Amino acid sequence: MSLKDIPVHFDPGPEPDGSAPTGMALALLQEVADHLRTVADGGERQIVELGNLPLSDGDFRLLEEKLGRGEVEATISASGRTEVFETAYTGVWWVKYFNEGDHPAAQQLEIGTVPMILEAHPDDIQASAENFSRLFDETVRNSH
Amino acid sequence: MTLLDFARGPAMQIAIIIFVLGIFWRLVGVWALRQKKDLSEPRQKGAWIGGIKGLFVHAWPYKPFVPKVGTQYIVGYIIHLGLFIVLIFGTPHMLFFADIVGFTWWTLPGGVITAVSVITLVALFVALAKRLVNPVQRLISNFDDYAAWFLTTAPFVTGLMTKMNLWPHYETGLAIHILSVWLLLIYFPFGKLMHSFWFVVSRYTTGSRFARRGGMS
Amino acid sequence: MKEHDLTLGEELRRQGISRRSFLKFCAGVASSMAIPAAMVPAMADSLAQARRQSVIWMAYQECTGCIESLTRSFAPTVENLIFNFVSLDFQHALQAASGDRAVEALKTAMKENWGKYLVLVDGSIPLKDDGIYSVSHGQTHLESVRELAEGAAAIVSIGTCASFGGVGAARPNPTGAVGIDQIITDKPILNVPGCPPMPEVMTGVLTSFLAFGALPEVDSLKRPRAFFADTIHDRCYRRAFYDRGLFADSFDDEGARKGYCLYRLGCKGPVTHNACATLKFNGGVSWPIQSGHGCLGCSEPNFWDKESFYKPLSAGQWGSAEGIAMAAAAGVALGAASAVMSRRNQDKISGGK
Numbered sequence: 146m147s148l149k150d151i152p153v154h155f156d157p158g159p160e161p162d163g164s165a166p167t168g169m170a171l172a173l174l175q176e177v178a179d180h181l182r183t184v185a186d187g188g189e190r191q192i193v194e195l196g197n198l199p200l201s202d203g204d205f206r207l208l209e210e211k212l213g214r215g216e217v218e219a220t221i222s223a224s225g226r227t228e229v230f231e232t233a234y235t236g237v238w239w240v241k242y243f244n245e246g247d248h249p250a251a252q253q254l255e256i257g258t259v260p261m262i263l264e265a266h267p268d269d270i271q272a273s274a275e276n277f278s279r280l281f282d283e284t285v286r287n288s289h
Numbered sequence: 290m291t292l293l294d295f296a297r298g299p300a301m302q303i304a305i306i307i308f309v310l311g312i313f314w315r316l317v318g319v320w321a322l323r324q325k326k327d328l329s330e331p332r333q334k335g336a337w338i339g340g341i342k343g344l345f346v347h348a349w350p351y352k353p354f355v356p357k358v359g360t361q362y363i364v365g366y367i368i369h370l371g372l373f374i375v376l377i378f379g380t381p382h383m384l385f386f387a388d389i390v391g392f393t394w395w396t397l398p399g400g401v402i403t404a405v406s407v408i409t410l411v412a413l414f415v416a417l418a419k420r421l422v423n424p425v426q427r428l429i430s431n432f433d434d435y436a437a438w439f440l441t442t443a444p445f446v447t448g449l450m451t452k453m454n455l456w457p458h459y460e461t462g463l464a465i466h467i468l469s470v471w472l473l474l475i476y477f478p479f480g481k482l483m484h485s486f487w488f489v490v491s492r493y494t495t496g497s498r499f500a501r502r503g504g505m506s
Numbered sequence: 507m508k509e510h511d512l513t514l515g516e517e518l519r520r521q522g523i524s525r526r527s528f529l530k531f532c533a534g535v536a537s538s539m540a541i542p543a544a545m546v547p548a549m550a551d552s553l554a555q556a557r558r559q560s561v562i563w564m565a566y567q568e569c570t571g572c573i574e575s576l577t578r579s580f581a582p583t584v585e586n587l588i589f590n591f592v593s594l595d596f597q598h599a600l601q602a603a604s605g606d607r608a609v610e611a612l613k614t615a616m617k618e619n620w621g622k623y624l625v626l627v628d629g630s631i632p633l634k635d636d637g638i639y640s641v642s643h644g645q646t647h648l649e650s651v652r653e654l655a656e657g658a659a660a661i662v663s664i665g666t667c668a669s670f671g672g673v674g675a676a677r678p679n680p681t682g683a684v685g686i687d688q689i690i691t692d693k694p695i696l697n698v699p700g701c702p703p704m705p706e707v708m709t710g711v712l713t714s715f716l717a718f719g720a721l722p723e724v725d726s727l728k729r730p731r732a733f734f735a736d737t738i739h740d741r742c743y744r745r746a747f748y749d750r751g752l753f754a755d756s757f758d759d760e761g762a763r764k765g766y767c768l769y770r771l772g773c774k775g776p777v778t779h780n781a782c783a784t785l786k787f788n789g790g791v792s793w794p795i796q797s798g799h800g801c802l803g804c805s806e807p808n809f810w811d812k813e814s815f816y817k818p819l820s821a822g823q824w825g826s827a828e829g830i831a832m833a834a835a836a837g838v839a840l841g842a843a844s845a846v847m848s849r850r851n852q853d854k855i856s857g858g859k
Contacts (some may be wrong), residue, residue: 161604192543194536196617199743199784224527242530250530250613251537261547262533266513293777295813298823306833313837321845323852380751381820384770388821391768398751456725459737460777467769 149235170204173254174211180256184236200203208279212237212254221262225250229260293375293460296467301482304471311478316486338500343496344489361419371409372441377401403452410445413438433480440476443469509829514716515554528554532713535781538785539710539722549717556716556824560619561613561626563597564654565649567674567683568629568641572665573599574789575702592712595623609643620657623694624715628650628673630667650786659695660721661686662711668802669697669728676810696721696725697728699780701804706785707733709787727807738775738801741783744768746789773800780805792801 180191184268200208221227225245231238237259242250244277257260265273290298291422293440374380380396397405417438420426447466449455456462476482532550536543547582548762565573577600594600595615595665596608603611615623629647632639636647655661663686674683687695698707711730722730738744740847747753747767754761754768767773775783778801786793793799801815802808813823 152610187542191544194540196534196545196784199741199745201743221526223524224530230556240533242533244789246789250534253533253537253543255543262526262529266529269525270520272519274606289768291807292806301822302824302829306829308838310832310833310840313834314840317838317841318844318848321842323849332764380753380769381818384818385820385822388817393755396751399749401751446780454740463777 169198169200170207170211171209173198173200173204177212177254177256181237184256190255190261192256193254195252195254205229212239219263223262227262229263292464293467296464297499300370300468300471303358304474308477309476311475314485315478315483319490337502340493340497343492343494343499346496359368361416364416364419368409368416368441371405375406375409375445378402389476399452403449406449406452408409410449411427411440411444413445415444436476437481440469440473440482444473507826509766511779512558513554513689514531514556518554520702525550527556535706535713536711538706538781539714541714541732544618544685546710553713558593559716560593560595560615560623562595562615562623562654562658563600563626563628564631564647564650564798566599566627566651566668567681568665568667569673570599572628573597575700576664576705576708583661587694592716599859600619603617606642616654616657622659623657623661624663625661629660630671630683630685631689632674632681632683633689634680639681649691655690655693658693658751660696660715661685661690662708662721663695663697663699664708665703666699666701666807669699672701673797673810675808677823682830692722696724696730698731699727699805699807700782700801701809703805704733704781704785704787715806725779727779729805733785734779734805735783736779736783738780738783738795739773741781742767742775742795743783744795757798762840763796768795768798771800772814772818772819774806774809774812774815774819776802776819778806786792 173195175195180193183189183191215229215231215233215235215278217229219229221229226247227244228241229238236256236258238255240253240255240260240262242245242252242262244250350362374397377386377393378397379402380399383394383396420430420434420438444466447462447469451459451462451466454462456465472480515525515528519525528550529546532546532553533543535541536546536549541549557799576844593615594720596612598608599602601608601611629640631637631647631651633648637646640647642650665671667674667683671679671688672685674681675685687697687699696711698704698711700707702726707730710732711722714720722732723729725734727734728829737742739748742748742764743765747765748769752761752764752766753770754764754766756762757771762768769776773795775795782793786796802815803812
């Protein structure tokens with residue numbers, strides 16, 4: 146008798162029930178409301194980290210449903226993908242960071258005028274300016 | 290060895306040994322006393338029925354006394370029932386006993402146990418307040434009464450703190466909770482807490498003596 | 507410009523990596539370390555100013571599981587670049603050189619960076635018989651760690667063995683193994699226990715060392731609070747079931763399939779401080795409780811010796827039944843003795859009547 150003769154039946158069983166909302170989502174919405182007030186009153190950018198909270202799938206669904214989608218959507222390609230969209234509430238941004246290979250790295254709700262990942266850093270602009278003048282010189286030289 | 294390891298290991302073993310030793314000491318010590326001599330023929334048979342009756346009759350005060358001591362009884366019942374529910378139907382507690390007896394049983398959700406604990410704790414403080422406020426009760430209270438109260442209350446307080454995670458360090462808190470129970474267990478046979486064994490005996494004895502109506506010395 | 511003179515920011519820009527990548531990396535680290543997200547831009551800036559850090563990684567009495575786990579952190583992202591930026595001057599499992607040449611490289615790195623290098627250690631150190639049970643290149647690990655520690659800026663103990671002795675120190679501990687902080691007491695030491703430890707913790711610790719120039723804040727067991735402040739139980743996605751009193755009673759019952767709490771099956775989550783409940787292993791794929799097994803408590807001292815992994819946490823550790831039987835017998839004897847005394851007393855009072 147070989148191993149193949151032993152009938153193996155794989156029973157995955159019913160799906161574990163990890164999808165129910167836990168109440169964490171409601172607490173989060175409360176926090177977002179507070180932050181939105183702060184920013185509306187002229188305060189600094191506020192960030193709520195979602196990645197290190199024990200949120201269930203149900204919590205995420207509830208959050209997505211409540212916050213909705215707004216006018217802006219963007220994808221950033223820098224060391225992997227980053228997805229940004231504004232929620233139905235202006236100034237509340239959902240930012241999803243992915244590593245290369247699309248592994249989620251971090252997920253945040255950012256409350257402010259524009260998410261920091263979208264802004265260009267002064268150092269990069271500096272480097273860009275240098276490169277650009279070089280590009281200009283080269284183009285001029287080549288056209289002659 | 291951490292405090293928790295100590296609580297779950299050596300402390301538990303020592304506490305149980307002292308508890309068992311103390312219980313046997315007290316039980317045998319009392320039961321081996323000289324029995325009362327029978328001086329006359331009992332006028333009716335079956336004094337034991339009166340004894341059994343006594344167990345139940347004394348579970349509630351004699352009617353005319355109810356207004357005076359009824360509350361005391363109710364508070365007492367809340368404390369004892371709460372103690373029983375938390376001890377037997379709290380999941381971690383059940384698992385402790387299951388480890389000894391080899392089978393598990395149905396338990397209550399954590400929230401219910403927490404609620405019962407809080408109610409019991411309130412009842413314990415009411416009992417203490419009554420003891421302190423009532424001059425007669427205060428006069429007849431001794432160290433033993435307060436020790437018994439403190440050692441019963443401590444596991445509830447520490448247990449609630451553990452459940453609600455109010456300790457700066459969870460493991461140490463859990464260890465303190467467990468140790469508070471061992472303290473209770475160690476003191477148990479040597480003070481008034483022994484009533485959990487004696488109440489049956491004394492109620493039966495009283496009941497059967499009343500029923501016997503004979504002469505004894 | 508020499509490579510050593512570049513800051514991390516300059517080095518990355520030369521490789522065409524934008525500051526957005528930096529920010530993103532810091533956002534990830536901040537998330538895992540519970541650093542307030544508002545600090546991310548400042549963190550990214552100071553990380554960009556950091557310079558090449560010499561790192562010496564020593565493997566002592568260990569199983570290489572730690573480095574297997576930690577190299578999983580070196581995913582092809584900015585993390586990779588950070589670790590390239592770190593000058594890993596000695597790591598005998600990863601480096602190309604071997605034998606005398608490797609040891610020479612180690613000596614050179616120590617000399618050049620005396621007082622500044624970071625020492626990473628995995629594995630415990632045997633103390634018994636002058637540490638003769640664990641030797642590399644003719645030197646006991648006990649001597650080696652003492653020598654290295656002298657010129658170190660800080661030491662990071664990776665894994666439960668280096669932190670607390672781990673499996674090497676499990677009963678009966680034949681080699682007298684201990685964790686690093688029991689030998690070295692005059693240097694900043696950080697423990698990153700776990701069997702294996704979480705890669706993200708290493709990334710976080712290294713990043714904050716580079717960005718802030720110091721080891722992060724630690725708890726009483728020298729573990730970074732950012733990762734070890736909460737218990738597994740606090741952050742467990744099955745916690746709701748514990749609170750509702752829904753438990754799995756065996757590994758294949760209805761409760762287990764529904765993903766109920768594993769407390770009854772011996773889960774050590776309530777007394778285990780670690781971050782795997784939220785960070786998970788293998789790039790967020792899963793972690794022990796998600797796979798249906800209770801926590802073993804691998805990031806706590808002596809976790810091997812805490813009786814069964816499958817015994818509920820609230821169960822006690824029983825001594826011998828004989829002890830209890832003897833206590834009962836002694837109790838009976840004492841009881842009998844006191845009864846005899848009481849009877850005598852009764853006789854005395856009643857005058858023998």
